[in-house]
Each structure stands twice: as C-alpha cells, then as structure tokens.
Amino acid sequence: MKVEKLKVNFKTLEEFKKFKEYGIQELSMLEDLEANMIEDKSDSPFYGIYFGDKLAARMSLYKVSAKYDRYFYPTQDYLELWKLEVLPHYQNKGFGKALVEFAKGLGLPIKTNPKVKSSVFWEKMGFTSVEYNMERDLGENPLVWYPEGVELQSN
Amino acid sequence: MKVEKLKVNFKTLEEFKKFKEYGIQELSMLEDLEANMIEDKSDSPFYGIYFGDKLAARMSLYKVSAKYDRYFYPTQDYLELWKLEVLPHYQNKGFGKALVEFAKGLGLPIKTNPKVKSSVFWEKMGFTSVEYNMERDLGENPLVWYPEGVELQSN
Numbered sequence: 289m290k291v292e293k294l295k296v297n298f299k300t301l302e303e304f305k306k307f308k309e310y311g312i313q314e315l316s317m318l319e320d321l322e323a324n325m326i327e328d329k330s331d332s333p334f335y336g337i338y339f340g341d342k343l344a345a346r347m348s349l350y351k352v353s354a355k356y357d358r359y360f361y362p363t364q365d366y367l368e369l370w371k372l373e374v375l376p377h378y379q380n381k382g383f384g385k386a387l388v389e390f391a392k393g394l395g396l397p398i399k400t401n402p403k404v405k406s407s408v409f410w411e412k413m414g415f416t417s418v419e420y421n422m423e424r425d426l427g428e429n430p431l432v433w434y435p436e437g438v439e440l441q442s443n
Numbered sequence: 444m445k446v447e448k449l450k451v452n453f454k455t456l457e458e459f460k461k462f463k464e465y466g467i468q469e470l471s472m473l474e475d476l477e478a479n480m481i482e483d484k485s486d487s488p489f490y491g492i493y494f495g496d497k498l499a500a501r502m503s504l505y506k507v508s509a510k511y512d513r514y515f516y517p518t519q520d521y522l523e524l525w526k527l528e529v530l531p532h533y534q535n536k537g538f539g540k541a542l543v544e545f546a547k548g549l550g551l552p553i554k555t556n557p558k559v560k561s562s563v564f565w566e567k568m569g570f571t572s573v574e575y576n577m578e579r580d581l582g583e584n585p586l587v588w589y590p591e592g593v594e595l596q597s598n
Binding site: 420 | 466467468470471488503526556574575577580581584
C-alpha cells in the first residue's frame with residue numbers, strides 16, 4: 289500500500305471525478321491545466337493510493353505557515369489535511385489509515401475538519417478535539433494531532 | 444415569517460438537536476450554559492424562524508473583522524454565514540430564503556461555504572463563487588454576496 293504524491297494531469301483529474309468531494313479546487317486545477325498555466329506533471333497538494341492503475345483513495349495536504357498558526361504551541365508550520373476519501377469499493381481495507389499515517393510521518397502537527405460522523409476513525413488515529421473557539425473555528429469541527437513536544441495553544 | 448435572534452438557553456439547545464449540523468459549537472454552548480459561564484438568554488450567533496413554538500430553520504452569522512478580510516474590496520467587516528438549515532418538514536416554503544434575505548439586510552458583504560449540492564439555491568440568492576485560492580480557501584468552496592459598491596479583492 290504505497291502512498292504517492294499525485295501529479296496534476298488530465299488522467300489524475302479524471303480519477304478525481306469519482307470522488308464525492310469534487311469541487312472548485314479540482315475545477316480550478318482543470319482550468320489551469322487547460323490554459324497551460326501549469327505543466328502536466330506539476331505537483332499537486334494531493335496524495336493517493338493506487339490499486340492497480342485505479343486511484344482508490346486520496347487526501348489533500350497543505351502546509352500552513354507558522355504565522356497563521358492559531359492551534360499549536362510552540363507556534364509552527366502545520367499541515368491542514370482535507371478531502372480524505374476512500375472510494376466505496378476500497379473501504380475498510382486500511383487505505384484511509386495508510387494516508388493518515390503517511391501525513392503523520394511528515395513530522396508536523398496536523399489539523400483537520402472532518403465530518404462529524406467520522407469521529408471514531410479520527411479517534412483511532414490519535415486525533416483529539418480542541419476547545420471550540422468561535423472566532424477561530426466558525427463552522428469547523430477541528431481535530432488535531434501533534435508529535436511529541438507539541439501541545440495546544442491556550443486560547 | 445419572522446427571523447429572530449436566538450437566545451442561548453436550554454430550550455434553544457434542545458431545539459438545536461433536531462438539526463443535522465449539530466456539532467461542537469452547540470456542545471460548547473451547552474457546556475457554558477451548564478457551567479453558568481453564560482447567562483440564560485445570552486445572545487448567540489444564531490438566528491431562526493419559529494413555526495408556532497417549534498424552531499423550523501436556523502443559521503449562524505458571525506461578523507469577521509476587516510483585518511481578517513481576504514475576500515472583499517474595499518477591505519471591511521463582513522459576515523460569515525454557516526449552519527443554514529431548514530428542518531425537512533418545513534423545506535421549500537421560503538424559510539431558507541427568508542434567513543438569507545435577513546442576513547443581506549444587515550448591509551455587510553457575506554461569505555459562506557455551502558455544500559456543493561446547494562449551489563442552485565445560492566445562485567438564486569445572488570451569491571457568486573470566487574476564484575479559488577488554495578492558500579486562503581483550503582477545503583472550502585466559498586461563495587460571496589456583496590452590496591453595491593463592494594467588489595472582490597484581486598488575488
């Protein structure tokens with residue numbers, strides 16, 4: 289089960305159409321590709337797991353700069369994880385876990401904003417909820433994971 | 444169809460349990476109420492429409508300060524609208540529209556991050572999508588509405 293960084297090309301974007309969380313980020317990548325604003329093979333924020341030649345699972349990871357960090361202490365760069373999704377046919381086989389373990393292996397704290405119903409999964413992965421702060425979190429239900437030596441910022 | 448600001452009390456929080464988007468914001472309000480950290484009747488960020496004595500629809504509105512504004516020009520305070528939801532029994536009766544019209548009546552630009560499937564509704568309400576900016580928007584699909592004299596910030 290190998291996690292790989294996904295290249296932005298028409299094949300990848302075609303695979304993305306199978307995922308439920310297909311939205312303006314994907315459309316924006318498609319437009320850039322069509323307008324030759326990005327090269328075929330540019331890096332994307334997406335990581336995925338192929339099963340044969342089919343993309344079975346994916347997530348998006350974006351490094352947020354320390355100057356915007358309102359979650360961790362000491363203040364530092366952290367990863368925002370979103371669009372974690374395993375296609376129905378491949379669920380309950382450890383693909384989601386493999387993606388999250390990969391993200392944890394990058395050594396930075398992680399923040400995500402999962403669907404409420406997926407809380408059991410995130411708990412198993414060692415993520416914890418934060419004290420809700422309306423001004424910071426608005427419509428989000430943030431969960432965080434941090435490596436040793438890192439803790440939550442106090443509000 | 445009267446839109447009213449909802450008071451934070453046990454009755455309101457009980458009504459909130461009927462809504463799908465019940466999450467840590469509501470739980471945090473409940474904890475504060477139980478710990479007497481807020482008074483019964485404190486203002487909440489919620490607005491709603493009652494049908495008889497039942498809460499039929501609600502939304503949350505939060506004023507984001509101009510210094511965090513990355514969407515509008517000139518830079519200004521704006522409203523973040525989220526948790527707009529009409530209970531199933533009351534749908535397609537104009538409750539959602541009434542809430543959004545109320546928000547527009549406050550005279551500030553509005554940003555929301557709706558579910559992709561609700562785009563027809565938001566279009567009817569005069570909201571438009573923004574050019575996706577990954578660093579700013581991450582997992583969001585932002586839509587905006589602005590009063591006359593306001594436009595989008597250029598990226």
